[in-house]
Amino acid sequence: MKIISCETHVVATPPPHVGGMYWIFVQLRTQCGIEGVGEVYAATFHPNVMASAIDDVFTTYLEGHDPHHIERFFREAYSSGFTQRPDLTMMGIISGLEMACWDIIGKAAGKPVYELIGGKVNDKLRTYTYLYPEDENGDYDYDNLDLAVKCAVKNMEMGFTALKFDPAGPYTAYSGHQLSLKDIEKSVAFCREIRNAVGTNCDLLFGTHGQMTPAGAIRLAKQLEPYDPLWFEEPVPPGNNKAMGKVARQTSIPVATGERLTSKYEFHDVLMNDGAAILQMNLGRVGGILEAKKIAGMAEAHYVQIAPHLYNGPVGAAASIQLATATPNFLIQESIGTWDGFHAEVLQEKIEWHDGCIIPSDKPGLGIELNMDVVKANSPYKGKRLHLQMDPKPYDTKKQSAGTY
Numbered sequence: 001m002k003i004i005s006c007e008t009h010v011v012a013t014p015p016p017h018v019g020g021m022y023w024i025f026v027q028l029r030t031q032c033g034i035e036g037v038g039e040v041y042a043a044t045f046h047p048n049v050m051a052s053a054i055d056d057v058f059t060t061y062l063e064g065h066d067p068h069h070i071e072r073f074f075r076e077a078y079s080s081g082f083t084q085r086p087d088l089t090m091m092g093i094i095s096g097l098e099m100a101c102w103d104i105i106g107k108a109a110g111k112p113v114y115e116l117i118g119g120k121v122n123d124k125l126r127t128y129t130y131l132y133p134e135d136e137n138g139d140y141d142y143d144n145l146d147l148a149v150k151c152a153v154k155n156m157e158m159g160f161t162a163l164k165f166d167p168a169g170p171y172t173a174y175s176g177h178q179l180s181l182k183d184i185e186k187s188v189a190f191c192r193e194i195r196n197a198v199g200t201n202c203d204l205l206f207g208t209h210g211q212m213t214p215a216g217a218i219r220l221a222k223q224l225e226p227y228d229p230l231w232f233e234e235p236v237p238p239g240n241n242k243a244m245g246k247v248a249r250q251t252s253i254p255v256a257t258g259e260r261l262t263s264k265y266e267f268h269d270v271l272m273n274d275g276a277a278i279l280q281m282n283l284g285r286v287g288g289i290l291e292a293k294k295i296a297g298m299a300e301a302h303y304v305q306i307a308p309h310l311y312n313g314p315v316g317a318a319a320s321i322q323l324a325t326a327t328p329n330f331l332i333q334e335s336i337g338t339w340d341g342f343h344a345e346v347l348q349e350k351i352e353w354h355d356g357c358i359i360p361s362d363k364p365g366l367g368i369e370l371n372m373d374v375v376k377a378n379s380p381y382k383g384k385r386l387h388l389q390m391d392p393k394p395y396d397t398k399k400q401s402a403g404t405y
Contacts, residue, residue: 001030001031001032001034001066001067001068001104001108002030002031002064002065002066003028003029003030003031003062003063003064003065003066003067003101003104004029004030004031004063004064005028005029005063006026006027006028006029006054006055006058006062006063006097007026007027007029008024008025008026008027008050008051008054008055009024009025009026009027009375009376009379009380010022010023010024010025010047010048010050010051010379010380010381011023011024011025011313011346011375011378011379011381012378012379012380012381012382012383013342013378014342014378016139016140018132018336018337018341018342018343019311019312019313019336019342019343020043020311020312020313020387020388021381021383021385021386021387021388022047022381022383022387023039023312023313023315023346024039024040024041024042024047024050024051024054024096025037025038025039025040025096025313025315025370025375026038026039026040026054026096026097026100027100027370028058028062028067028097028100028101028103028104030067030104034104034107034108035103035104036067036099036100036101036102036103036104036105036107036365036366037099037100037103037315037366037368037369037370038095038096038097038098038099038100038101038103038284038288038315038319039095039096039099039284039312039313039315039316039319040054040092040093040095040096040284041092041095041096041282041283041284041285041312041316041387042088042089042091042092042093042095042284042285042387043386043387043388043389044088044089044092044386045089045386046384046386047380047381047387050089050092050093053089053093054093054096054097057077057080057090057093057094057097058097060077060080061073061076061077061080062077062097062101067100067101067104067105068101068105070098070101070102070288070290071290073094073097073098073101074094074098074287074288074290074291077090077093077094078090078091078094078263078287086262086263086265086266088262088285091262091263091285091286091287092262092284092285094287094288095283095284095285095286095287095288095291096284096288097288098287098288098289098290098291099283099284099288099289099315099316099319099366102116102288102289102290102319102322102365102366103365103366104365105365106364106365106366107364107365109364110364111364112322112325112360112361112362112363112364112365112367113289113319113322113365113366113367114321114322114323114325114326114360115326117289117290117293117322117323117326118293118326118327119326120325120326120360121325121326121327121328121330122324122325122327122330122360123359123360124354124357124358124359124360125321125324125325125330125332125333125357125358125359125360126161126162126331126332126333126356126357127160127162127332127333127334127335127353127356127357127358128160128161128162128163128164128203128205128332128333128334128335129155129160129163129164129334129335129336129337129338130164130165130166130207131148131151131152131155131163131164131165132151132337133147133148133150133151134147134151135147142165142166142167143167143186145186145189145190145193148165148167148190148193148194149193149194149197152165152194152197152198152202153197153198155202156198156201156202158338158356159354159355159356159357160202160335160356161201161202161203161356162202162203162204162205162230162332163194163198163202163203163204163205164205164206164207164233164334165190165194165204165205165206165207166206166207166208166209166233167183167186167187167189167190168183168186168187168208168211168212168220169183169186169211169395170211170391170395171208171209171210171211171390171391172390172391172392172393172394172395173390173391173392174393174394174395175210175211175212175237175390175395176210176211176212176213176214176216176217176236176237177211177212177213177216177394177395178212178213178215178216178219179211179212179216179219179220180397180398182397184219184220184223187206187220187223187224188223188224188227191204191206191224191227191229192227195227195228203229203230204227204228204229204230205229205230205231205233205256206224206229206231206232206233206253207233208232208233208234208235209233209234210234210235210236210237210238210260211235211395212235212236213236214235214236214243214244214246214247217232217235217236217247218246218247218250218251220235221235221247221250221251221253222251224253225251225252225253228253229253230254231253231254231255231256231277231278231307232247232251232253232254232255232256233255233256233257233280234256234257234258234259234260234280235247235255238257238260238261241269241270241272241273241275242273242275244257244270244273244275244276245273245274245275248274248275248276248277249274254276254277254278255275255276255277255278256276256277256278256279256280256307257270257275257276257278257279257280258270258276258279258280258281258282258286258309259280259281259282259285259309259311260285261281261285261286262285262286262287263286263287263291264287264291264294264295264298267279267281267286267295267298267299268298271298271299271302271304276304277304277305278304278305278306278307278331279295279296279299279304279305279306279307280306280307280308280309280334281295281306281308281309282308282309282310282311282312282316283308283316283319283320283323284312284316284319288319289319289322289323292308292323293323293326293327296323296327296329296330299329300328300329303329304329305329305330305331306323306324306327306329306330306331307330307331307332307333307334308320308323308324308333308334309334310333310334310335310336311334311336311388312387313343313346314339314343314344314346314347314350314351314368315366315368315370317336317339317343317351318351318361318366318367318368319366320333320334321333321351321358321360321361321367322360322366322367324358324360325360333358335353335358338353339351339353339358345371345374346370346371346374346375346378347368347369347370347371348368348369348370348371349368349369351368
């Protein structure tokens with residue numbers, strides 16, 4: 001079996017752009033006519049640059065090769081340019097192409113990918129969602145506590161048993177920083193009022209995105225502890241896992257991290273520094289399904305659980321579902337609501353979600369197929385904004401506002 005072609009689709013998402021401004025899908029095709037799809041989660045460069053880079057990596061390391069040879073592809077692409085270092089852009093491309101290879105492998109075998117990476121462990125996958133509080137105009141207002149509480153209750157009634165929110169203020173290119181007293185007060189209020197509203201029916205997931213210094217994170221965590229969040233997410237910027245470990249050791253709230261990390265090597269450093277109790281790899285950045293499985297195995301030996309990150313399209317979600325289904329130390333899967341809206345439209349059949357859980361598909365490969373009419377109608381992306389962006393100005397203690405996640 002040989003791969004003969006690769007096609008990239010940069011799909012623009014409609015407002016309010018839940019899951020990012022665009023999704024980068026790749027389609028591989030073999031000489032025998034099997035097609036596989038993957039998703040690149042990489043926001044470092046504009047998608048025009050990414051499309052050219054994807055074509056270069058495909059031509060250099062994958063074209064004409066057998067899709068079963070995942071280890072060969074990973075090692076050669078990872079070592080590109082005499083690097084053998086976790087370059088984020090390269091790792092994003094590897095991730096998307098590797099997913100597509102697994103989709104082909106599963107289809108050729110007539111099996112879901114999870115049956116090929118250890119077999120089904122979980123018949124259903126517990127999920128959580130961000131709170132998307134809507135005002136009377138249908139716009140999201142992340143700073144409105146009353147709307148957040150109503151949204152929390154609504155999601156609880158739908159079946160969610162875990163809810164995530166991020167009231168700690170903007171994340172800037174200059175983070176980490178000390179939060180203002182007002183942002184600390186707002187963070188505590190969100191935890192207190194949402195806990196009062198949902199009781200013990202839902203875990204609270206306190207989302208931050210590297211906003212704080214270690215001292216600032218510990219200062220905030222002490223005030224959140226009475227409300228017993230399930231996790232305190234990425235409290236300090238990625239890159240210094242000793243600092244993350246310092247936070248983890250000084251709070252009773254489990255620290256979760258990993259959405260901006262890539263490769264087994266970066267996650268190994270987290271584990272060696274006791275930096276997190278929960279690893280949040282994104283399969284479209286971390287190196288793909290096999291690399292994520294290796295990371296999950298390392299985590300298992302440390303009694304650490306995984307909660308795959310997902311703020312992108314449904315192809316990356318499908319890959320995460322395959323991993324989670326076959327992983328004994330799986331905790332919870334990030335869900336984009338109940339997979340309705342554009343996440344459903346871009347697929348021929350939506351991801352199955354019921355009573356708070358994803359139900360893994362038993363279809364071969366990744367278990368999903370793109371609706372190419374919708375893909376083509378929303379391609380290419382013509383905007384200038386990246387998938388995600390940070391506030392370009394330093395944190396201002398007199399101006400508290402929602403982040404740009």
